[in-house]
Amino acid sequence: MPTPTKGPRLGGSPAHERLMLANLATSLFEHGRITTTEAKAKRLRPLAERLITFAKRGDIHARRRVLTVVRDKTVVHTLFAEIGPQYAERAGGYTRITKIGPRKGDNAPMAVIELVEGLTVAQEAVQEADRARSTRFARRRRPTGAVAEAAAELAGESETAAAVAADAEAAKADEALAPEVEAESAETAETEAPAEAAEAPAAEAPVEEAAAEEAPAEEAPVEEAAADEAPAEEAPVDEAAPAAETDETPEGDKPAE
Amino acid sequence: MAVPKRRMSRSNTRSRRSQWKATAPALVPCGRCRQPKLAHIACSVCGTYNGRQVISV
Numbered sequence: 001m002p003t004p005t006k007g008p009r010l011g012g013s014p015a016h017e018r019l020m021l022a023n024l025a026t027s028l029f030e031h032g033r034i035t036t037t038e039a040k041a042k043r044l045r046p047l048a049e050r051l052i053t054f055a056k057r058g059d060i061h062a063r064r065r066v067l068t069v070v071r072d073k074t075v076v077h078t079l080f081a082e083i084g085p086q087y088a089e090r091a092g093g094y095t096r097i098t099k100i101g102p103r104k105g106d107n108a109p110m111a112v113i114e115l116v117e118g119l120t121v122a123q124e125a126v127q128e129a130d131r132a133r134s135t136r137f138a139r140r141r142r143p144t145g146a147v148a149e150a151a152a153e154l155a156g157e158s159e160t161a162a163a164v165a166a167d168a169e170a171a172k173a174d175e176a177l178a179p180e181v182e183a184e185s186a187e188t189a190e191t192e193a194p195a196e197a198a199e200a201p202a203a204e205a206p207v208e209e210a211a212a213e214e215a216p217a218e219e220a221p222v223e224e225a226a227a228d229e230a231p232a233e234e235a236p237v238d239e240a241a242p243a244a245e246t247d248e249t250p251e252g253d254k255p256a257e
Numbered sequence: 258m259a260v261p262k263r264r265m266s267r268s269n270t271r272s273r274r275s276q277w278k279a280t281a282p283a284l285v286p287c288g289r290c291r292q293p294k295l296a297h298i299a300c301s302v303c304g305t306y307n308g309r310q311v312i313s314v
Contacts, residue, residue, distance in 0.1 A: 098311045099298045112299075112311055125313070 010043060021047050026070050028095075029079045033114030041097045041111040048113075052094045055084030086117065126150045 009017040024044045027034050029051075036044070051069060054062040058080060070076050087094050098112045151165040284293035287300040289308070299306035304314040 098306050098309075100312060101295055101298045101301060 005043060010040060017043075022069050022071070024048075025051060026072050026075050028113060028115070029070065029075050029083060030072075033112055035100070035110060035112050037103075038097075038099060038109040038111045041113040044113060045095050045097060049092065049094050051079065052083060052087060053092075055079045056087060058084060083115065090116070126154065 011017050011020050020040070021044055024034065024036060024040060025048050028044065028048055047069070051066050054066045063076065063080060066076055066079065067073070070079070094116055096114055096116050098114075100110050100112055102108065103110045151162075151168060155162040155165040282295060285296045286292070287294045287303060287305070289305050290300060290303040292300065292302040294300045294302070299311040301312070302314070304310055304312035
C-alpha cells in the first residue's frame with residue numbers, strides 16, 4: 001500500500017487532482033512513457049501501478065474499477081489485453097521514474113515515467129522507420145544493417161517487425177541468387193534514392209542515430225554513401241522522376257556519381 | 258493597516274540584495290560520455306542514465 005500523499009493537491013482542488021492524475025495515467029498507458037514534472041510523476045506512480053494490478057486480475061469487476069479512472073475504452077483494452085499480461089511474472093514495480101533535469105522556462109524538475117519492459121528509445125526508432133517505409137517510395141527499399149538486426153530481434157514481439165525481418169531476409173536471398181538482376185535494379189534504385197531521401201528525411205534521422213550507436217562500424221559507410229549521392233543527385237530529381245515513369249534508363253544520373 | 262513610514266533608501270535596498278547569491282551546482286562526470294552532469298539526473302548530452310537510454314538526443 002502506498003503511503004498517503006503529503007502536501008497540497010496538484011492543481012488546487014481534489015477534483016482537479018483526480019482529473020489530472022486520470023489524464024496522466026491514460027497517457028502513460030497509451031504511449032508507454034511520458035515526460036512530466038517530478039511531482040506529478042511521483043503522484044502518478046501509485047495510481048498507475050494499482051491500475052496495472054487491476055489489469056492483471058483481468059475480470060469484469062476490475063475492468064469497471066479501472067474505467068472509473070481511465071475513461072478511454074481503447075486505452076483500457078490495451079491495458080487489459082497487453083500491459084496486464086506482460087507483467088504476470090512481476091510483483092509490483094511496473095513503472096520507472098528517471099529524472100531528466102530542470103525545464104527551461106520555469107526551472108521545474110522534470111522526469112520521464114515509463115512502463116518497465118516497455119519500448120526502448122531504439123525500438124521506438126525502428127517503429128518510426130516502419131511507418132516511414134509504408135510511404136510510396138520507401139516501400140521499395142529493403143532494410144539492411146542495424147535496422148534489419150533490430151527487426152530480427154523484435155520479430156516475435158510485433159507483426160510489423162516480423163514483416164521487416166522477412167523483408168530483410170528476402171533482400172539477402174535476392175543478393176545471393178540474382179546478381180545480374182541486382183545490377184539492373186541498382187540502376188533504377190539509384191534514380192529512386194534521392195526521391196526517398198526527399199520523401200522522409202526527418203523520419204530517417206533518428207534511426208540513423210540509433211543505428212550509429214548500436215553499430216557505428218557497419219552503418220557509417222552506408223550513411224556516407226547516402227550523403228554523397230544525395231546532394232549530387234538532388235538536382236536531377238525532377239528530370240529523373242518522369243524518366244522513371246517512361247521506363248527509360250536515365251543516363252544523365254551516372255556522371256553525377 | 259501597518260505601512261512603512263519612510264521610503265527605503267537605495268543604499269539599504271542594495272545592502273539587503275547584496276546577500277542574494279547564486280551557487281554553482283555540484284556536477285559529476287557522466288558514466289558514459291564523461292561530460293559534467295547533475296547527480297541523479299539523466300545526462301543531457303548522451304541522454305543516458307544508469308547505462309539506459311532515457312532521452313533521444
